[in-house]
Amino acid sequence: MRQHLFRNGRRPGFRYGRTAAAAVALGLTAGLTGCGSDGPSHTTLTLVAADYDVDGGQSSKEYWAKLAARFEEKNPKIDVDVHIEPWTNVDRKVQDMVKAGKAPDIAQIGAYADYAAAGKLYNVDRMLSLQTAANFLPPLAKAGEHRRTPYGIPFVASTRLLFYNKKLFEEAGIEKAPASWDELRDAAEKLKEKTDAEYPFALPLGPEEAQAETMNWLLSAGESYTVGGGSYDINSARNIQTVSWVKTNLVDRKLTGPVAPAELNRKMAFAAFARGEVGMLNGHPSLLRIARKAGVDLGTVPIPGPKGTPYNAMGVADWIMAFKENGNRVQAGKFLDFVFSDENVLAFAGQNNLLPVTVSASQAMEDDPKYGDLKNFLEPLPKSVLPPVGKTSWAAVSAEIKQSIGKAVAPGGNPKAVLDAIDRVAEQADIKSGE
Missing domain, CATH: 3.40.190.10 (Periplasmic binding protein-like II)
Structure with missing residues (x-):
């Protein structure tokens, strides 16, 4: 953690x-x-x-x-x-x-x-x-x-839960927190159009904790980095679809704020939420204290899944x-x-x-x-599903995700190519560790 x-x-x-x-x-x-x-x-x-x-x-x-x-x-x-x-x-x-x-x-x-x-x-x-x-x-x-x-x-x-700023939601005319990916995208569009939110949806894929933010999305769609905590399957078809959806529906539509996801760290995103600049983001319990100390009226709901309730939640x-x-x-x-x-x-x-x-x-x-x-x-x-922390190769794989995943959603980025490259690093790390 x-x-x-x-x-x-x-x-x-x-x-x-x-x-x-x-x-x-x-x-x-x-x-x-x-x-x-x-x-x-x-x-x-x-x-x-x-x-x-x-x-x-x-x-x-x-x-x-x-x-x-x-x-x-x-x-x-x-x-x-x-x-x-x-x-x-x-x-x-x-x-x-x-x-x-x-x-x-x-x-x-x-x-x-x-x-x-x-x-x-x-x-x-x-x-x-x-x-x-x-x-x-x-x-x-x-x-x-x-x-x-x-x-x-x-x-x-x-x-992790989805945090949202109630004041900004009210200004945007959003009556309920999103429960699906499409509802999240639509809410972000309204926040961009009708409020001063700098980050309709903050997407921290910078090197501080990109592996966790990415895993939130993968799990919500029903997969993860490994198959049952065993062998890596980072470039599965569903994982590629998930990252592609994030790129096309959030990043390409300029709904993720002025800082590129690859350069936005979790600490920066949390601080922006506490300043009232973020409409929505995925967060852990410590954000409650940070935001409420700053006077933010917030709500929390499960991280949306593709069609509603997420398949899995990250622990x-x-x-x-x-x-x-x-x-x-x-x-x-x-x-x-x-x-x-x-x-x-x-x-x-x-x-x-x-x-x-x-x-x-x-x-x-x-x-x-x-x-x-x-x-x-x-x-x-x-x-909940935890990262594969019992694998000695996970440290190297996590470091690679932190450094590379932001490129997958960048302008001109190729989610499949990036996930393929990360998966190759994971396979080599597994071989080296004998796992």
């Missing part, structure tokens, strides 16, 4: 374990002790986690501080040494630690597959309690599998995982069982306008009126 979602300036890590000072005298270190239940009497777990605070505050730091303190109180023989890193740096930080032979015990980052393929992660089923492992929403748990073995644990999730997850290097399987498992209590899952998801990843916490959010804004996002999550 980091796709996602949350970026801000760097702040230093922090430490909460009672014996952590000695452990980190030379910076980030591995856990102090050996493995399993036969290990020494006291253990310090090192946790590196991402900063989700979009406002530049301390909410992520405070969340982990309180959680670690409560866990240590219940488990006096285990300390938790916590380091918070911005999304712009957290994946690289963990990568550098692993390369240096100082892997953290637990990392909460954006991807797990490379570490799983290298044999560096604990199997989730050998670490979590049965109750915890069975409580994850099925599509999220499935996405955490590498070669059918679970290594990635979903930490938080989100889905996105960020991941937490435990490294084998320090041998602290049992202690890490205890901590992660604690992390995924309903109280903790709801607290983090709620404060960040994200979705819980467990069945019980999702039900609790559904039943609690204070999470009313998130219920439309919560509804499609149990049946």
Whole structure:
């Protein structure tokens, strides 16, 4: 989801374990002790986690501080040494630690597959309690599998909805939000003709998150990047038709605004929506906070499908995982069982306008009126389709989509040729990874 979602300036890590000072005298270190239940009497777990605070505050730091303190109180023989890193740096930080032979015990980052393929992660089923492992929403748990073995644990999730500006819709005389592609095109035409909206429909296909925006469209038409999460099929006939429709009906009609889709990043599109310059765009839950803080009167509906209800909705997850290097399987498992209590899952998801990843916490959010804004996002999550994050080749394929897909809808662009080229890159990446 980091796709996602949350970026801000760097702040230093922090430490909460009672014996952590000695452990980190030379910076980030591995856990102090050996493995399993036969290990020494006291253990310090090192946790590196991402900063989700979009406002530049301390909410992520405070969340982990309180959680670690409560866990240590219940488990006096285990300390938790916590380091918070911005999304712009957290994946690289963990990568550098692993390369240096100082892997953290637990990392909460954006991807797990490379570490799983290298044999560096604990199997989730050998670490979590049965109750915890069975409580994850099925599509999220499935996405955490590498070669059918679970290594990635979903930490938080989100889905995507179509956002629209109610004030601009009223000015344009649009009485209801679009439910089909044709209705979306027609609404964009009215917004262009009758309002000052700079972006009747904002289409962010820039390199920040083009792979997610594209997947929204592919899924709404009933396909995706892969066949059942297995082999790539990026240039399928239906995918070509989908991208061609977007080009012909939105971009060529100049309904996507002054910035070319290939140059429009998600962050830019969200900021324009918050300024009241966008009639419609696809967005995730964090846009609710951004737009409402700016005073935008907005509505959300499912992303339209070709003829109405979309065939599938996209889900996105960020991941937490435990490294084998320090041998602290049992202690890490205890901590992660604690992390995924309903109280903790709801607290983090709620404060960040994200979705819980467990069945019980999702039900609790559904039943609690204070999470009313998130219920439309919560509804499609149990049946959502995630990107093929369990494939080690996905990183290379995602990067290629980010760099190339905007060309498919550009003036003179050829959707088939672009998707053919991306598919060739995907096939080569699969061969290289042995998948």
